[in-house]
Amino acid sequence: MELELQRKYLPEGTNGSVLHDQKWLCHTIELPWVANKAHVSCIPEGRYLIKERRSQRFGRHLILCKVPQRNLILFHAANNARKELRGCIAPVVQLTGPGTGLRSRQALKRLEHVVFSALDKGEAVYLTIKQSVSS
Structure with a gap:
């Protein structure tokens, strides 16, 4: 399965839309781009494998694999990127x-x-992150 995250970069945060089979699935919020700096930046554009992960805090959840210079990049609930995301x-x-x-x-x-x-x-799931053409 292939998902696509189309991003719009803004100084205060990054907004996006996830598409599956070219149909809207949800919007996303992330930290602004700050040169991939850990805990203060969104992750780089690219294609990432999504896997299942389990933890006591989040239960069954989704993690992005092999993000350059980063780890534990999860999908989780938050309504304000600067206050709730790292x-x-x-x-x-x-x-x-x-x-x-x-x-x-x-x-x-x-x-x-x-x-x-x-x-x-048993399907592999990938997320391709790129800048929105309308940005």
Whole structure:
């Protein structure tokens, strides 16, 4: 399965949209681009394998693999990138500003449903991150 994250870079945060089969799945919020600096920047553009991970804090969740110079880049709920993220990606239903959005838990459940369905069938799932053509 291939997912695409189309990003728009803004000084206060990065907004995006995840597409599956060229159909909108959810929006995303992330930290602004700060040269891939850990804990303060979104991750670099590229193609990443998404795998399942389990932890006591998040239970069953999604992690991006082999992110250059970074680790533990997760998809998790957050509505304000600067206050709640340290490099991870938060799905949201609605964007409200640079790096901010609404109904993150709802969007996360939708994304997880699609990805876990593929993973449970043994499919590899990839996310390609790129700049939006409308940026």
